[in-house]
Amino acid sequence: MVVRALRDEGVKYIYGYPGGALLHVYDAIFQQEEVEHILVRHEQAATHMADAYARATGKAGVALVTSGPGATNAVTGIATAYMDSIPMVVITGQVMSYLIGEDAFQETDMVGISRPIVKHNFSVQSAEEIPETIKKAFHIAQTGRPGPVVVDIPKDCTTPTERYEYEYPKNVKMRSYNPITRGHTGQIKKAVDLLLSAKRPVLYTGGGVVLGDASAELIELAQMLNVPVTNTLMGLGGYPGTDRQFVGMLGMHGSYEANMVMHHSDLIIAVGARFDDRVTNGVDKFCPTAKIVHIDVDPASISKTIRADVPIVGPAKSVLGEMIQLVKASKKALDAEAIKSWWEQIEEWRGRHGGRFRTDDSELMKPQQVIEMLSKVTNGDAYVCSDVGQHQMFAAQYYKFNKPNRWINSGGLGTMGFGFPAAMGVKLNFPDADVACVTGEGSIQMNIQELSTCSQYDMPVKIICLNNQSLGMVRQWQDMNYESRHSQSYMKSLPDFVKLVESYGHVGMRVDKYSDLEAAMTEAFAMKDRLVFMDIAVDPFEHVYPMQVPRGSMRDMWLSKTERT
Amino acid sequence: MRHIISVLMENEPGALSRVVGLFSQRNYNIESLTVAPTEDETLSRLTVTTLGDDRVIEQITKQLNKLIDIVKVVDLTEGEHIERELMMIKMKANNGQVRAEIKRTADIFRGHIIDITPNTFTVQLVGSSDKLDAFITALGTANIMEVVRSGVSGIARGEKVLSL
Ligand SMILES: Cc1ncc(C[n+]2csc(CCOP(=O)(O)OP(=O)(O)O)c2C)c(N)n1
Ligand SMILES: [Mg+2]
Numbered sequence: 001m002v003v004r005a006l007r008d009e010g011v012k013y014i015y016g017y018p019g020g021a022l023l024h025v026y027d028a029i030f031q032q033e034e035v036e037h038i039l040v041r042h043e044q045a046a047t048h049m050a051d052a053y054a055r056a057t058g059k060a061g062v063a064l065v066t067s068g069p070g071a072t073n074a075v076t077g078i079a080t081a082y083m084d085s086i087p088m089v090v091i092t093g094q095v096m097s098y099l100i101g102e103d104a105f106q107e108t109d110m111v112g113i114s115r116p117i118v119k120h121n122f123s124v125q126s127a128e129e130i131p132e133t134i135k136k137a138f139h140i141a142q143t144g145r146p147g148p149v150v151v152d153i154p155k156d157c158t159t160p161t162e163r164y165e166y167e168y169p170k171n172v173k174m175r176s177y178n179p180i181t182r183g184h185t186g187q188i189k190k191a192v193d194l195l196l197s198a199k200r201p202v203l204y205t206g207g208g209v210v211l212g213d214a215s216a217e218l219i220e221l222a223q224m225l226n227v228p229v230t231n232t233l234m235g236l237g238g239y240p241g242t243d244r245q246f247v248g249m250l251g252m253h254g255s256y257e258a259n260m261v262m263h264h265s266d267l268i269i270a271v272g273a274r275f276d277d278r279v280t281n282g283v284d285k286f287c288p289t290a291k292i293v294h295i296d297v298d299p300a301s302i303s304k305t306i307r308a309d310v311p312i313v314g315p316a317k318s319v320l321g322e323m324i325q326l327v328k329a330s331k332k333a334l335d336a337e338a339i340k341s342w343w344e345q346i347e348e349w350r351g352r353h354g355g356r357f358r359t360d361d362s363e364l365m366k367p368q369q370v371i372e373m374l375s376k377v378t379n380g381d382a383y384v385c386s387d388v389g390q391h392q393m394f395a396a397q398y399y400k401f402n403k404p405n406r407w408i409n410s411g412g413l414g415t416m417g418f419g420f421p422a423a424m425g426v427k428l429n430f431p432d433a434d435v436a437c438v439t440g441e442g443s444i445q446m447n448i449q450e451l452s453t454c455s456q457y458d459m460p461v462k463i464i465c466l467n468n469q470s471l472g473m474v475r476q477w478q479d480m481n482y483e484s485r486h487s488q489s490y491m492k493s494l495p496d497f498v499k500l501v502e503s504y505g506h507v508g509m510r511v512d513k514y515s516d517l518e519a520a521m522t523e524a525f526a527m528k529d530r531l532v533f534m535d536i537a538v539d540p541f542e543h544v545y546p547m548q549v550p551r552g553s554m555r556d557m558w559l560s561k562t563e564r565t
Numbered sequence: 566m567r568h569i570i571s572v573l574m575e576n577e578p579g580a581l582s583r584v585v586g587l588f589s590q591r592n593y594n595i596e597s598l599t600v601a602p603t604e605d606e607t608l609s610r611l612t613v614t615t616l617g618d619d620r621v622i623e624q625i626t627k628q629l630n631k632l633i634d635i636v637k638v639v640d641l642t643e644g645e646h647i648e649r650e651l652m653m654i655k656m657k658a659n660n661g662q663v664r665a666e667i668k669r670t671a672d673i674f675r676g677h678i679i680d681i682t683p684n685t686f687t688v689q690l691v692g693s694s695d696k697l698d699a700f701i702t703a704l705g706t707a708n709i710m711e712v713v714r715s716g717v718s719g720i721a722r723g724e725k726v727l728s729l
Contacts, residue, residue: 111579116590120633123579140633175729176575176636300627303620 008168015046019066021093047077049425060087068106083412087146119147144179183314198267199338207234208272217320241400256354285553355546371398387419387443390472417446597716645722
């Protein structure tokens, strides 16, 4: 019933790892061909693969893990998806229902463990419930503010000898769950009024635009009014990175101009973004002159950290669509003079090149140069799946994303080990696309075992490892706040990555000089059907800048090791 | 400020733990909590009293509304409402003077003596939490052996109802 329900839901791939509680289900998988199972090497990777599929397509990915250790290994992946509002269905095996509560072999209370990190979870009580429960799980995961849903199924509910009537419901209705489908027209009118009378407006947009498929509407609204746009870490790609109106990412490692624009604006239109602490910096000093319009599907995100003047609860796509219509119909227009001088100011900030990296004479590459090269070699069109650390921030700052759903990273939880399985999940579903995993020598080792899965299923991703021989992001904080006492942020004993990947049957490349980089990277991406691991030596002393000064305002930033705003 | 939040939710296993979990996970305070099925046995009614400024209370109601099992949420303290709590209190009552004193005080507070032994009185009292507190203050804690309070239940005044 489980496998049939997944098939009827239209699921093509599931990612998982078998075990005692799932043996019946795995036997059912064996006896059909419509749902293909990908055997990972660690359950965490299964969840990240499912998660990345969802980030790239907007549809829920599916992971299947056994009870006990299988389920607990999946916890990090579930939490990762939860923090970034990613739709995902995780099916966990459970011990026989008559053993639950007895500390049976491989029993863990997965419903309890997962409760704070899921949108919802279900504990199946009888086999008849399975089809409807799975339908509900997809419905909840994919609608409203998306999120992961866990379905815990005791082994005896999947016994193949017991037969039940099976029907997969087309729709489900739940009296207690009615996600909002459009914004309040009166509020939207107010927002448009404010927008058209603003002198220094900015559009601040997040993951909600990407997940909510609202990029086209964002572009149209921004361009018809010539308003600057900044994206959060999760929102990158929501607005084209090469467009003049794009001022870059904002926040802790945001661009100088993005943070200046925010601080000095008189109107912030926040769309599908949640005023996270990595964005706002000190909330009491946040954007003192700005009025705030906040558009979000989740009412609880609005006025949580920063009070909104005009709250609008609704999906980004429909609300932005209505705003566009209202702007078109309005007799009022933006004050052209004001917008002109706003742009002059912005261009001046942009011209200062605050926080951009500098190269020196040494042959040692700057990590930023590697990302710029990646952007060039792949034309800004690759799926870039990142791990967590300095390399992630460099990728966010220097890769110019032209399209949404291509920047795939763990923003909310910051999960090292996410990038590689994520790249696998994307590559499997988009076999013709360029898929890069940007990682560090620390992060890649958190799920390196998946090199084996890649050989088995032929997933030729490109791993771009910015090897700075240290846990760079940790070391940067130690440099800045702990007088460079590098406690445990240096790993001796790094493997020879080239030999390592070769032992799995993949291609390894080591690049030490910038002058070799372009040719090597071009060659790597030309090998369409091979996994290539590029181990790239970069400057181990580089820091990520700009960096906001803790608890300051948005404009308080370190621009280099010695300059501050 | 103290708020009384009333919640209508699916009467399903796990629903209560989601509510309690939400409060601890997000560091919200719970003063008291009561829960029982309603006349429609698929629904439970939960009442929680909590402390917090307007921003916190707004977050609490929004976060509660987000839980999938929850059907409706109201903050009763936003409107006219009635709150009641039940208390049973067992006291040492081993001489005539104390017994008379307890009896008199219970009468003033419209309590009932619901159990008696030669050495104890057990009094039942219904009212707002303030009234129950006042009763304890009036009698002093010296003779108290045991106090059981139900936690607050509440309902809106007038014709307003919390239902499907
Ligand atoms: C699972 C996990 N453990 C610890 C951390 C804390 N952490 C954040 S960045 C970082 C260092 C990452 O090192 P590396 O992958 O080499 O990237 P770099 O910063 O050097 O580019 C650490 C340890 C984390 N984010 N995730
Ligand atoms: Mg590193």
